[in-house]
Amino acid sequence: MGRRRAATDPSYPRWIWIATAATVALLIVGGAFVLRTLIFPAESGLGPTAGNDNGPPAGAPLAQDSPAAVAGSSPCISLNILTSLENAEMVRSVAAEYTAKPRSVEGKCVTPALTQEKSGVAAGKVAKQFPGVTAGDRPAIWLPDSSAWLRIAKESADGSPDPEAGMSIARSAVVVAMPETMASALGWDSKPPSWSEVFRMAGDRDVWERLGHGDWGKFKFGKASPLVSTSGLMALTASYGAAGGSLGGVDSMDLDASSLVEKVRAVELGTSHYMATPEHFLWHAREADEAGKVSEFLSAVIVDEKSVWDYNRGVVSEDGITKRSGPPPKEPLRAIYPHDGVHVADNPAVILDGDWVGTQQRLAAQDFLKFAVTEHGQNVVKASGYRTVQGKLDAGVAGTGRYAEALQPLPLPKAEALVAMQDSFPEVRKRARALFLLDVSESMVQEPGVTKLQRAKDAVRKALDHFTGEDEVGLAAFSHVDDGPLQPGIVSPVAPFKTNKADLLGKLNDLKAVDATPLFEAVSRFTGEQAKEYKDTFINTIVLLSDGKNDSTHPGDLGGLSEQLSHQNHSTPVLVFTLAYGPDADVPTLLEIAKASGAHYYDATDPNRLEEVLGELVTSF
Template identity: 85%
Template structure:
């Protein structure tokens, strides 16, 4: 299994959403609008299937049959760009392949679908802002996120334009709690599901495994994805609010900004071990731990979509959410837990974008494709791809491998205002970070013309600091040495509340200068050890390591010993060492191993131009 993490697009902070809303609002006033509801008028596509916006066959109704054209339409084909989420991209690609297996003719022309994928929250931001900087020919005609939540959020970000609140649902996947089977069994959750409140209460009980006679499993490690970019992360935050407010299905009736509720949510979030950008990150590292013989070293439970559990249990994982890798099934499969008070269900809605880049033929082709998706033939693709159909049916082998429940108790999707309010609250309610930025200041950081790597690193760290709040505890250290001298400069701004040390940290960051050698192993060992000694349960304890080279020093230390130290710390006082390879000469295998041993993630910025966006994604993993 390769271990490289491809750089991804930046995660949009809240101020970008606000700017996008203002931009689109101006465009709306000018007479245009961004999206419109799906409409499938009868006879709109030659050889196609007519369907109505938002209509979904009931469980007892037979699905329509595909009705392809008699002959394929003429060239040049209509280009049909489809934007999907990371989670459902494989299904949508399979759907596109099945669609083009039969002759298609729309307005007398053939159709060529092309599927691209993006994190859900990032895609919603781009839709709301009308894809700034993207050539018209590359913009999507269909947007097919994995949840209608993103339609609602995009509508709010677009400043009130008629973004459809619902599309045509083509598949279903529940948002569940996934646990290694032995752990689920130890809690009895494999036979008697807990409530969401019980899930969060257990996550906050760090000594539960020791009490149950499994001290070797360490602390209860509970993972969530970012609610700003991931559907499972957003629904996990909704479940936190629901549990704190006493009704997981009643969020629309709650005063989400009430100080008493916010404090309860903050208490719930304390059970989170750490957040990662996507659920795929968690499952990737769970598989690494499983391969090493002890999945409990990384994971006790994580909130994910059930389709991802199916992927994991059949040996399919992804480090970046985009590139899938297949291998043998894990030694210990995951158990899918459906809390007894209900689950949110990702409904995979399709909408046709109505920007000025969408031509009439493309609109017809989009309707034809989405109409095919809800035929019997399209729904066969849905089942084979690990999803529930729009009628709730499952493939038997998929259900067995993924440990799916036969039926679901769906929770209502919150309204747009509630979804956005919860996202806006995340910086306030998330578990606080206790982070030490650790910079390589070896001589190679300045051995280039123009803006040096060291200066770019300073700029990137300065920008990344915008992610933190006053109650986070942030510090800065750097490492190098001259000849056989001591590691220097070491700690330049001790870890302290950000509200009190921000100015000092920024001043010390500006003063950093390149020195000479690269005592990588010594630096990580020392500062990770110091962080472990000062470990705080109520914080996510972490180091962010930026390095452009490899361990190049006369000082003692080796990777094997460092890995053992980090793995040992991860058992009782986990200090997550997120590593970022900066520049083409960085020692990627070593940085991968350091991150793995600590239970954190490796990020690739070997292209220095991507440093800021990669570091921006990294800091959302706290």
């Protein structure tokens, strides 16, 4: 395999190498901080796992739970567990069942406590030994949703103990989720496509028109970021497999070969846009469904099948953490399993061997994980929307989630290939055509010290490191005085970043606060201009940052603006990602603008979070 540019190369875009470093730098060589291989007693019937095809034979009996006769004494051993966003609910349910029976570890009761985080971000926290977190709050167990993250850890851990082996406690296939009417229109509900067919269809923007469904607009295909999300990483792996002609042969490919990279870039052109997590897509799909037309937002998205089950039973999440439960959607999603195989998230558990994990915590961790793979624990796994380690399903879950009974698992690529594909993402991802639109009303400077406007400039400057030379980026700002015109308007026109970066940074630095906030007029004007110059081979977007409310003395209203954005989204989608900055921002309006355009709203009402939130936002394109 050819030489790769390291994610820590100073020339690497800042936001990309930070996110990638967060996923690959898991172990610190020579220190006490390594991932501990979890070994279960032989009688459990389970051993260390190494990817997607782990676990006991389907017919092998599972161990029975063996709780203590009497619960141990207080104070209980605090067992901290770090999970992914996707599997947190399942692990929380397992923990509840574990504590429902008496437990005793060295004569003490056990109290599990969960925290959840995006897979890539969690890996970064593990790598840095949880800076700023007291020893008592650090996790003893790390339970990501895929062994991919353990393999990536191993790649960065020269000479360290093998961190690849974890204990799988549940499985969830990574599938293509589609509204059922769309899957039926393609015939994929009865005859699954190959991955190559999926990507070819995603690139065919006029397919619905040809099939007599022009009212569905363009084929809208979503993926999560491969730097922080398992489904995003597996989607990129499938892109490489399809481009290279072998879904299971990624390890043998020269992933640096220019011919392969160009084919992957062609595959990625079918992506409507990326988001940090699959939950973001499903949240907006549900909003569109409630408005009566899910097709306005989604044709297909790559997610884990458990997320399809959640969606179809009326459970969605805007941030992947807080769940919203409601009635089932008007149109459920169909889980499509391409006939050449699927990757399977195997939810491996490892016990961290940091110096904060004492003997009692380690014994408690072993006791908890031993319970997770008992028959009782695996029944909880099934009821939580997952397949058991033996591949068994709950019939009700399978029906609601439209699960396939059997899987054809694809082999999980080796660590080197996974890291190489992550490293390649800045080069192969679909390019962005982005206009940063900043509110420069007077309120942006009405505070002592570093003003909101200066913080916004600093955050945008860092966010620009996400882009590559082939992206097209511009800058506009808006305010007005009395009944005067919107100003200053476009200050650096959208153009290839390699040619206009210096101009954009200079104009950004020169921005001054003016007076009022013509929010509706600004969004209407600039989205209209972006739509007129729409480029199908780019992700066309506006990043709107505002700290206030629309000034009613200027033209426009929210209803008319929403109608304009929805109409544009049908054929020339311009995604307006909105960012509420400061406590006085008009959150409901910014939510509606993002929703109408098919984009996501981000909350930086706490100004101290602006840089973090804007950094996450730019992973969406």
